[in-house]
Amino acid sequence: TYGDPASIGFLLLALKAQSENTPSDAPILWATTRHQIHDGGCLFAPGLLAFNLDPNRFIMVTAKNDTELLWVLEEATRAKSFAAVVGHIQDLSFTQTRRLSLATQQGATPLFLHRPHHCQGASAAFSRWQIESQGSAKNPFDERAPGTRQLRAHLLRCRTGQTGSWSLEYETSTYPLLMVPAAANRKFAPHVASNTPRQPKGGHGFAS
Structure with a gap:
């Protein structure tokens, strides 16, 4: 928006x-x-x-x-x-x-x-993304407070042919992004979004 x-x-x-x-x-x-x-x-x-x-x-x-x-x-x-x-x-x-x-x-x-x-x-x-904001994750210490940031990333086009949408959770001080789990039990949550296509090094193209 x-x-x-x-x-x-x-x-x-x-x-x-x-x-x-x-x-x-x-x-x-x-x-x-x-x-x-x-x-x-x-x-x-x-x-x-x-x-x-x-x-x-x-x-x-x-x-x-x-x-x-x-x-x-x-x-x-x-x-x-x-x-x-x-x-x-x-x-x-x-x-x-x-x-x-x-x-x-x-x-x-x-x-x-x-x-x-x-x-x-x-x-x-090389790739084209559409990014949307999402509500933050639940705060484990205070349900009235915001938790970690979340966003929705849509890969609309990529020269490798792979596209998709991911709900991502992140802290600015850490990397990489974590996939937001579908399960309700958050202790099984964080795993690295390793399959997310990454921008190539050097001069292979650009992202929009």
Whole structure:
């Protein structure tokens, strides 16, 4: 839905996983537009620390519009200077996503696109996710208090052919994500979502 913040949390978890799998001191480029900042605000440094992401690694870019932002994303992925590139962009044609896909391959730089819920159409992205928020898990110490965070992740498209939907539970200080069990007895709950497709290393594509 409009303004659902669960997708930002999922994106930060993806960046955290990327950082842990490919240790690097290279910066992370976070690019957005003036409209997006006015509408949804900026990243909050203490929030990044909660995900074990160093705010000092982030380079923030504010573009005037999506056209300028598209140029920033393409140049950044080709530069081979960033650990990852993130772009908040709305309308993209298939041709434009294809150009970005080629840029990620040439620059061997992971690219993540964060797009509003209403964006549709074909994409050349390696994978395409739709993220929804869910109510938190039960707090084992106080039933009136919220427990661990939960979200619903739908893998709509993946070049490997595997798609699906998962209810996921996470703490920002830990990784990986845990599958939410269907059984009522939660002591059998946590097991690693090891079958969840992961973003490939290097320049094999990008996620949207």
